[in-house]
Amino acid sequence: MTTQEWKFTAKDIAAKPDLFLSGHRACAGCAPVSVLRLVMKATRGPTIVTQATGCMEIVGSIYPYTSWALPWLHTAFENAAANASGIDAAIKIMRKKGKIKDEYVDVIAIAGDGGTLDIGLQALSGAVERGHDFLFVLYDNEGYMNTGIQRSSSTPIGASTTTSPAGSVIPGKLEKKKPITEIMLAHEMEYVATATPYYWKDLITKVRKGLEVEGPAFLHVFAPCPRGWRSDPAKSMEYSKLSVETCVFPIWEAVNGKRQLSTPSKVISLAPQKKKPVKAYLEGQGRFRHLFTPQNAHIIEEIQRSTDERWEKLLQKCASGAT
Amino acid sequence: MSNKEKTWKEISIAGVPPKSSIGFLTGDWKTYMPIRDLEKCTICLTCVMLCPEGAIAFLPEKNKIQIDLGFCKGCGICANECPTKAITMKMPEEEE
Amino acid sequence: MxxxxxxxxxxxxxxxxxxxxxxxxxxxxxxxxxxxxxxxxxxxxxxxxxxxxxxxxxxxxxxxxxxxxxxxxxxxxxxxxxxxxxxxxxxxxxxxxxxxxxxxxxxxxxxxxxxxxxxxxxxxxxxxxxxxxxxxxxxxxxxxxxxxxxxxxxxxxxxxxxxxxxxxxxxxxxxxxxxxxxxxxxxxxxxxxxxxxxxxxxMVLTHEGKTVPFKLDPANPMTMGPNALQxxxxxxxxxxxxxxxxxxxxxxxxxxxxxxxxGRGYGNGLVDKYQLDDAEIAIVVLGSTAGTLKVIVDQLRQEGIKAGVLRIRSFRPFPVEDVIHALKDVKAVAVMDKSMSPGGLGAAVFSEVRNALYDSKQRPILVNYIFGLGGRDNSPRDLRKVYEDLLHIARTGQAEKAVNYLGLRE
The missing domain is CATH 3.40.50.970 (Thiamin diphosphate (ThDP)-binding fold, Pyr/PP domains)
Incomplete structure (x- = not known):
């Protein structure tokens, strides 16, 4: 990673032509698709993008149209990191043999939470262990939205999905969200970070940092899905913001294992009174509607308790400099 | 299937798309459309950054913002996030 | 040369x-x-x-x-x-x-x-x-x-x-x-x-309207692996x-x-024919078994039996014309398969050969031998037995069973 941090203004970014183009077929108010646009705004030169099967892969590549202005490859669902491995290997050897003249070619792999935490975890772990030079971007909308809102291991406690429906006996998903960034940090990666598109400047900066790493980098981007969350499409960015303000999804980065809160989360750590209750984030989302009943009130309490606990642990990790 | 669609002999292999989605307008998906109050707009670019459609362009040479209704799906994120409340979502007939 | x-x-x-x-x-x-x-x-x-x-x-x-x-x-x-x-x-x-x-x-x-x-x-x-x-x-x-x-x-x-x-x-x-x-x-x-x-x-036509070499190249971007609908x-x-x-x-x-x-070639690349020109009985096979069969054919020929081997080298694409041509004058043919299709009529190679010969006006009696599964060794004696069965089929003009198992304890 370069020591000189990339400086940019909003106007620089706004004026940079989109590399993920308009005319895609994402739902109105889709935050993951904003993530794609913003990630592409951070590219620094020749770049190849590869995607796992999923909403964000479908919406931009329906033949005979493409929304990708960059070279782009999709092969299957569980293997975005293996695609990146193959592309990285090809670039390395072809540069050595003089078949590629570019000084570098950045590789970005993009997958949803299903393609990262569940079916894609093996390929991701393997590619990171092998040290391929790529940035893996997880857009986390907390479920299998492309196939009609099924539970993933990233779906949070209490959320109702079509395979963890809120019933009369079981109140939605019972299990915790899989701590994917902790798993990636355990791989001793040079760069692991979290982001969410409301804080677009932070997101773009982190993408660029991830690209500058020589080796694998991992970026976990929290991205509200109005269709799957049964929320108002106009409020996708508001939920993105609320996820940080309630500490449901704090944003931070870890460079060589040293973890540091990013400004919006740091502000809350310095002024804890600014931390909003999780209710502010949960209400308005249809997937949590069943929790706002007397018999399920304890689940909201549990979400608040576990959110606070994770936040405290994160603060300790940041303070101690440990991963 | 219409006659405009090509035969297997006429198209490139492996499904390489021959068209950019810039040619696929999604503007007719919308119910509400964003209306800007130019006096309130400070060109802060929040809407440009957060529009999922890339339908709000910043024109640096004119220092202006332009909404492309050909792509706008009417989600209302721009109106919800605008710090000066310079954008409101309206039914097209309300506007007329 | x-x-x-x-x-x-x-x-x-x-x-x-x-x-x-x-x-x-x-x-x-x-x-x-x-x-x-x-x-x-x-x-x-x-x-x-x-x-x-x-x-x-x-x-x-x-x-x-x-x-x-x-x-x-x-x-x-x-x-x-x-x-x-x-x-x-x-x-x-x-x-x-x-x-x-x-x-x-x-x-x-x-x-x-x-x-x-x-x-x-x-x-x-x-x-x-x-x-x-x-x-x-x-x-x-x-x-x-x-x-x-x-x-x-x-x-x-x-x-x-x-x-x-x-x-x-x-x-x-x-x-x-x-x-x-x-x-x-x-x-x-x-x-x-x-x-x-x-x-x-x-060469492929991309969304930029350019016709360029088919590969991921930042100079000539293209989308590979899209969705194609109905x-x-x-x-x-x-x-x-x-x-x-x-x-x-x-x-x-x-x-x-x-x-x-x-200085080396393998038949016409698609099929490798051995002693087939005047053969009355023949075995169709893939892979190494053909080597053993060729030795057996040599022995049978010395005994005056007109036996041959058709080794299919290219299974996909399947050389339909070559198979028809190679087998048209043979009286009885055994297709040998080292795989099974449980519930089907014989295994993969048999189905393919039988399918190819269906439209042929002149076609041999065709039987299937499933053999060698899980590395089961097939001795030259076992393989010779197939030719002996074929001789019987050629003489009588009929096969008892379409699908047979070779080297299996019944």
């Missing part, structure tokens, strides 16, 4: 012969995962990498699924790529085999054929590759280590031909070929490198069939071209 050909003779098993050929073909990326009986290929190749004998990026993936994916992606990025697998490994690749052929990238793979579980069995049969019959890959089955070596070199020429651009698997019988030390004549490195040449790319998917599948038709032609041509530089 023969004396002008420079050659060295070495002792190698089939896996080593494959690894050596890959080394000579200047492959850019090898991504693989070890599995018996293919493992010697990747071990040997790793040695070449470790000793700087090749300029290849070797990726030890965490699974065969990722191995095939990485090969696909590397080939999409423009690299010449190779992998090897077998049995459960090939089965784990199943999804990606279809994606690779549908993505039209010319990955070359060696398959050291092995039985599929369960029960677990590491020995040779054709269950693994036959299960991938419809995956859109070219399938070449070889008879011995020499042919494994030659076929790998030819494979890059065939798969990378810009009118074809589909992946190709060279199938060698597990253990019988993969692990058996044989005499192999090898060509000089520079001759192979020159013969195989640089990888070419088909309105276009079918057209792309039809294109794959056309590529197979080109392959049928090029496999023949490359067999002849290669014979000029090596």
């Amino acid at each position: 023969e004396h002008q050909i420079k050659r060295d003779t070495v002792a190698m098993n089939g896996d080593e012969a494959v690894a050596f050929a890959v080394k000579q073909c200047d492959v850019d990326v090898v991504a693989a995962y070890p599995i018996t009986p293919q493992t010697i290929i990747v071990e040997k190749f790793s040695e070449y990498v470790a000793n700087g004998e090749v300029q290849t990026q070797y990726v030890c993936t965490e699974s065969e699924h990722s191995a095939m994916t990485a090969c696909l992606a590397a080939a999409a990025a423009g690299a010449r790529t190779f992998t090897a697998s077998a049995s459960a490994g090939l089965a784990l690749m199943h999804e990606m085999l279809f994606v690779t052929s549908g993505s039209r990238v010319p990955v070359v793979m060696a398959v050291a054929n092995r039985a599929l579980s369960a029960p677990l069995n590491i020995h040779g049969d054709h269950s693994d590759a036959m299960a991938e019959r419809d995956s859109g890959w070219i399938q070449i089955y070889v008879e011995n280590a020499q042919e494994a070596y030659d076929s790998i070199i030819q494979a890059f020429k065939i798969a990378e031909d810009t009118t074809i651009s589909i992946p190709l698997m060279v199938c060698l019988d597990g253990f019988t070929i993969s692990h058996t030390l044989e005499r192999v004549d090898i060509l000089p490195d520079d001759l192979v490198k020159h013969y195989v040449g640089e990888r070419g790319y088909p 309105n276009y998917y079918f057209e792309f599948k039809r294109q794959q069939e056309e590529a197979m038709k080109h392959a049928l032609k090029r496999i023949r041509e490359i067999n002849s071209e290669y014979a000029k530089i090596s």
